[in-house]
Amino acid sequence: MTVTQRRPTPTSRRLWVGLVVAAAGWALLYWLNEHVWDLAVFELAGLDPETRLGHAVHFFLYDTAKILLLIVGLIFAISMARASLPPDRIRDVITRRHAATGFLLAAAFGAITPFCSCSSVPLFIAFVAAGIPLGVTLTFLITSPLINQVGVVMLAGMVGWQVAVLYVATGMTMAIIAGVSLSRFDLQRWVDPMVREVAAPPPTGDDGKVALADRIEAARDETRDIVRTVWPYVLVGIAIGAGIHGWVPADFFAETGIADSPWSVPAATVAGIPLYANVAGVVPLVEAVHAKGLGLGTAMAFMMSVVALSLPALILLKRVMRLPLLAIFTAVVTVGIVAIGFLFDLIV
């Protein structure tokens, strides 16, 4: 969308005005949320801010509204920016690059691509069929579920933007290291032969230019779909988080010795592998247990392994990867998550 190329048509001008108005409305709601709950919970409903119940109710209402607002606003913006990057175009871009750049691009694209575990198999086939090296494909396959836009937005909103940035940076680095080290081995033999027989679909020949109206429509649809999917998780997650805030003693994790154990990060990682939950439900727990003194590394490791590794996803991948490759893949990602967990404990 460069204005210098052609004068904006009345419709596109109207769309821009609409976007600005929507942004202003969003900002107003965000501002209101900062103030309205003190009044509603403590003044109107008469709850005492000093009591556990008052605190928990306020926390729940304020955080739920704030997180949903952040998800709507930021996911809309991200989706608009991303409208010109569907997976087949990403594949075209990576195919044309040297392997070293390929790893970086795969990690970057993986981070911005929304991921549904049922897409992992067709994606894997299409990447490999297009001649993208297996290691690069695996880097994409690791980053895509690991760095999830909703998760990053919620981390930024609940734990702090520095933590969110660190999460994205370490996640991408881990996926690149994992992809590069996996590519040192001859793993091709463990890829199901069926994959190699698939003819590569032709490049899209798409230049990635998308009209503003289409961008807005795509972003609106995507935001609506995401909010529809995640809101129950947000609610339940924050409700449990509010419960932990209100009723779990502040020194719970220190008392039980979990906080100081060197095993807490690996144990949390392994515990998370078979579990699968929406990231939107896990971030509030991360925030709550961290507030009660559990190391951020342990909490983050649990979240990452719940999100990045899950039995349903692994079972799907079994259709294209033989067991040894799947086992190596799982092992490398597990070690990577443990490493990030320790790193978080060191830094934060």
Added chain:
Amino acid sequence: MDVKVLGPGCRNCTMLEQRTREALEELGLTAEIEKVSDPAAIVGYGVMSTPGLVVDDHLVVSGKVPTVRKLAELLAR
């Protein structure tokens, strides 16, 4: 008319199938909806992110679940 829903059978694919059914009903069309879950076949249609919708061997939807209204528009063509 020949309608195929492409996807391994996750939530989104079921949703797409259901909405396609509704859209067909709205248009008063009858068509067999075939489900394609074989990953190689899915990629063969050029779909990289599921679910996908193929109408008379043309890929019309890939990687998202459109609304019933949108699907009706696509199917009416």
